[in-house]
Amino acid sequence: MIVLPQYPVATLLGTTKIPSISGTAFAAWRYSRQVQLDWKLLPFIALLAFGGAFLGAYCVSMIDNSVIKPVIFFVLLIVAGYTYFNKNFGQAKPTVHSRGMQLALGLLCGFIIGFYDGLIGPGTGTFLILIFIALLGYDFIHASASAKLVNLATNLAAIVYFGSTGHILYQFALPMAACNMAGAFFGTRLALLKGNAFIRIFFLCVVFATLLRFAWDIWAANH
Secondary structure (H helix, E strand, C coil): CCCCCCCCHHHHHHHHHHHHHHHHHHHHHHHHHHCCCCCCCHHHHHHHHHHHHHHHHHHCCCCCHHHHHHHHHHHHHHHHHHHHHCCCCCCCCCCCCCHHHHHHHHHHHHHHHHHHHHHCCCCHHHHHHHHHHHCCCCCHHHHHHHHHHHHHHHHHHHHHHHHHCCCCCHHHHHHHHHHHHHHHHHHHHHHHHHCHHHHHHHHHHHHHHHHHHHHHHHHHHCC
């Protein structure tokens, strides 16, 4: 929106989904080789997230993002504070929910976050990691790996919609995709090498950076 303000928002969102899915797919593949994933749960969450993202992409031209962003800003602020002050957040712990409750919570949150990803996008991975840790009892490594798989489904849904409606600028999307894959290669390698403590710190940095971006968007919209 800053570099290419002459294009519709839907076109810019559609364009960013190509590099997003390339980096996410590569990271998901890397994680799946070294992290044991819950294949009895994740495909169902990914399926609902796909549906939510498709609906969100459809609605993107109908809802004013300036209404949603202040809400997300305060949610991220709470996430940052909770993660910072809770030193054990992101460490492996036994879940207190039954398998059925885990599935129900995963499906509900998958659909909601998928809808958000199709509608706006930034912070989706952060929210997914938070859900897998806070509700399903994953550690940061397993939460990051699982979030990549679900995020892959949301990106695919958005690409299906935006691509079918001509809202992707491939001349920008493809070079960005190559760079995103390179970043995913080094990022997953570093995460698997450094472990949970490092990811916790990096997670806080990403949340803080996203907060700054949302704060800028909110300020710019009001000035």
